[in-house]
Amino acid sequence: MKCLMLPSIILSLLIFAGSVWANDPPDNSNEILGYGADVPLQRLVFKLAHSAGGIGGPSNEDLVANMGALFASAELEAKPLFTATELSGLQQNISAPILDPMTRLGGYYELPLSPQTDRQKLAELYQQLQLLPEVELAYVQPVPELATTDSDSVVTPLIFTPDFESRQGYLNSGSNGINARYAWDFPGGRGEQIKVVDIEGGWNVTHEDMPALFLTMGTQISNSSWRNHGTAVLGVIGGMDNNYGVTGIANQAEMGYVSIGSYSTSNAILQAAGHLSPGDVILIELHSRGPDDGTACTCNQGQCHYVPMEYYQAVFDAIRMVTDMGITVVEAAGNGDVNLDAPVFNGIFDKQVRDSGAIMVGASDYDQRSPSCFSNHGERIDAHGWGQFVTTMGYGDLQSIDEQFWYTAYFSGTSSASPIVTGSVAVLQGIAKSQLGAPLSPQQVRALVSETGTPQTGDLARRIGPLPNLQTAIDSLLEPQQGFDSVLGDAPSLTLAGADFGEWTLYVPQNQLTLVDDHTWELTLTVPERLTDSEYKLVLDANWATNWGGSGDGVSVALARDGGNAKVSLVAGEYRLTVTEGDNANAPLQVDWQVISADQSDSVFGASANLKISGADFDDWMMDNEAWALTYIGNGQWRKLVVATGGLNASPYKLVLNNDWATNWGGGAIGASATLTSGGDNASITLPAGSYYLVVTEGSSVSAPLTVTWRDVNAAPTSEVTFRCFNGETYPGQSVYVVGNQPELGNWDPAAALLLSSDAYPTWQGALSLPTNTALAWKCVKREENNPTAGVEWQSGDNNQLTIGTDSHYQTESQF
CATH class of the missing domain: 2.60.40.10 (Immunoglobulins)
Structure with missing residues (x-):
């Protein structure tokens, strides 16, 4: 039987816990947990550090088992937040070389809570988990709630359902509508070929205007508020175009749901992703209690300080996983009147610090595009929708006969705003698929909505982003590309993705290459620290189905379609990545990492050294032409591209350090691979016409011989x-x-x-x-x-x- 050593810190905490609880401490649980007794708590989540359970150590399961007595003291039991079955099922849907789900999410565990949970014991357990070196993070998550506000309703019984489309002002053109009807005239403009999954708690699937659902997962919460809410959301997005009731923005998209009645929010996201493909959309129609941002709520007091769900790290990681897969996530910003830029959040809503890839949605007054008094706001918000007076299915204030015929004119909150943006996204993805042959990446569609929308009005310090404008977005999306004729498509995009280049994500703007002529792409990037065998690929149109990789390892390689991960080793510095297309879209890409400036601290020649080739066919032995300087590429190697237009025939040359002939290397060597000695005779090289990389490897000292290789660029x-x-x-x-x-x-x-x-x-x-x-x-x-x-x-x-x-x-x- 394997004997596991219980970490000493866990033992000490268990002893400490027993003595503290025996002394009946004062109840300061609210202060420790960050939530008052009036806030219902759903789970305590913790994540094991990456080093825990590493090679030679106990597994994650063993580590959690060793903590069992700690959990039992609070009368709680830990279980994986994401099951192995869920993660392995998700892996089958992933074609990208991103970190596998088990690596990214397998370290999460939860301790489900109930109203009977002893909050003082929970608070002490929470404190102790935060001290364990095996635990990367721990937090308490309140029960998620609907991101809707209370609204007055006036019941007006009707007998036959009329067409309510004229009441759906958000569909209109003009400054306060998204101009959905403009989109409907385009192939794909009603969301064809796109699937949308709503994540919340309940839906009336028998409603007369409800489209057929392709996915129904999880036990619905048996509550009319949840049921009306989900029904209203799907009505805004996908209500059928049938001359009665409402008409959804993306009324030809396939609709589905995953209920949090059976799953946590983070689990529900992964469950939905398992049924989706790049370009499809997940909507998170939830928010939950967060910390006090230091400002008083001016309205909607019952949801004061509620925050978007990605505030909780497990939810953030689940969103990041699926956006990495090319699935767009739209997320309600929440109705807590919270400034997401407030210091209490420590920058977690700053995209430069932490970016899930989701489109976060605020709410506006329906006729002004000004922030609703309850809407969360800040730089993280990408777009907004109507936060009041949204006509859709459910509730029964506009029509109430039987529940399957209910409609409302008062759907509100970021709950009503988010499906307006979701419908817009589904329309744009449908047009991209139909017109461009491939969907947009999550980053691309987020940027398109944000950059082409109608700007907000009102208090600009309360940023809620623009209202989608489908006309300007579609015109921008389909605008003819001027200038270059790439073999990769009419309007292609090419992305560098890798472990050290955006962590395999496809929505990092600084990793997008620029087409500089008909067949050449370039990207200038900074490498902050040395990379060794760093894996990467090039991806076309943000779609992993079209990528280039292979066994290439080096600063000049040819990458093949659908190859394995390429590798590159670089010292810290600034580089220009140049990619040259082949003669068709399936041909290999020639990749060259060109050094602009590099860290030479590991060169035996010194951090500011200069190495040149000098010779009759190079600089005519003049030593004054910097064009013949080699570039240091790290690991004691220097490189220079030499274009031998007419070939070289026994061409004499030497290598010279710091423009001083007193330190040179030669030796009469002839051949593409040679050893040059300090102070030797002229070396010589014979090469046919072509382009070559001269690669020079240092010795162990300044006076040591140099190894020289002339390598054909097209070899x-x-x-x-x-x-x-x-x-x-x-x-x-x-x-x-x-x-x-x-x-x-x-x-x-x-x-x-x-x-x-x-x-x-x-x-x-x-x-x-x-x-x-x-x-x-x-x-x-x-x-x-x-x-x-x-x-x-x-x-x-x-x-x-x-x-x-x-x-x-x-x-x-x-x-x-």
Whole structure:
């Protein structure tokens, strides 16, 4: 049986907990939990740190089991917030190389609460969880509620349902409407090919104007308020176009729901995502009690300080997961009259600090576009909709016969505003699919709605964003692209996505490349710290179905359609990523990471060193042309693109440090791979016409030899091979090299072999890029650095063999 060691801090906390509770402390639970006794609490959520349960340590399940006595002291029981079945099911829907759901969400656990939960014990448990090093975060989450406000209703019984579309002012053109009818004239303009899922608690699925639902998940909350609310929401978005009742903004979209009667909000988001594809939409029609932002509510006192659901980290992470999948999330900002920029939130609603990718929606007075008195506000809000007098299905104040014939003219809150924005988003995604062949990414559709909407009025310090304007949005979306004729499409977008480039998300504006001519894309970016084998892909039109990757590993590679993750290693600095298209949309992309400025702190030549190639066909031996300076690319390597228009024929050259001929390297070497010695004779190179990368690798000191490789830019893909030679004991002036059956290894000529580093003497090591799908034969060899024919000692025995496939890196070793 495996014996687990209970972390000492947990033991000490358990002892502390017992003694404290035995002494019957004063009840300060409200202060600790941050919520008064009048606020119903739903769950205590905690997340294990990424290092917990790591290699060689206990699993997440074991760690939580070890905390069992701690939970039992509060009469609570922990369970995974997201089950393995849920996460594995979601994984099957993910084609992107983003971190898998289990890695991102598998560390979350919840302790369900009830009205009978002892709040003082809960508060003490909450404090103790926050002290555990195994716990990354912990928080208490109140019960979510409908994001609607109370409204007066006047019941006017009717016999036959008339057409209420004329009452739906939000559909109209003009400054206070979204101009839905303009969209309806376009293919896809009624939300065709788009699915929308509403997340809340109840719906009247038998309502006469309710469309057929493609998804009905979870037990509905048996409450007329929830049922009327969900019915009203779906009426705004998808009410059928049938000449009676209401007409939904996206009345041809497929509608569905997931009820929080069976799932937590974060679970419901993942459940919905499992039935959706890129371009589809999730609406979160909930808000919950949050902290006091320091300002008094001017109205709607019963929901004062209510916040959007992504305030809670598990909900945020679930939203981020599905927006990474290309699914758009629309989220009610809440009716708490909260300033989301207030210091109490510590910047979590600042998109530069934390961005879920969701479209957050505020509410306005219906006829003015000014902030409703109850609406949350701040820079995080992306758009707004009507927060009052919204005509839709449900409630029965506009028509009340039987509940399936009920309609209202008074739907309100960010609850009424959010479906207006959701319907607009579904329309835009339908048009994008129909007209452009692919949906927009969550970031793209969020930007389109925000940048083309009708600006808010009133108190601009209470930011609620613009009201969607579908006419300007559609005109912008379908505006003919001027200038360049890319093979990737009429209006393509190309995104860099990777672990260190937006964490695999597709909605980071600074990772969008710019088309600079018919076939060339560029992106200038800053790398704040060294990257080693950083994985990435290029994605077309924010759709993972069209991506380029492969086994490419380096600063100049060709990436294939639907390949694996490419890799790049970069030192800190500023780079220009240049991507060159092939002759069709399925052809490989040539990728070049060009250094603008780089950190040279690990160069043996110094942080401000300058290395140039000088020669008859380069700078005419003048040493005054900075165009022939090499760029430091990290790990002791320098690089220069050389365009040999007419080829090079035994062209003499030297490498010179800091424009001073006193420090130069040469040696009469001939070939695409050579070792140049300090102060040697002129080197020479013969190459056919073409473009080449001159790659220079430093030695262990300024006076050590340099390894030089001339690599054809258009050469076949390569893999990096690391060589190790053990027991390489040498005398002063003698070093260890690798020689083999490839030109880069001298074709068995020790004079042109690859010099290895002696940093781990007597083990010698070095790396070189060699063509993929190559049968490599090699040996370790000793020779003198300054006299290639002296001191030659070969490794004994048969040749070492290595088959180089298509992986990015191989390692091979031998010994003397």
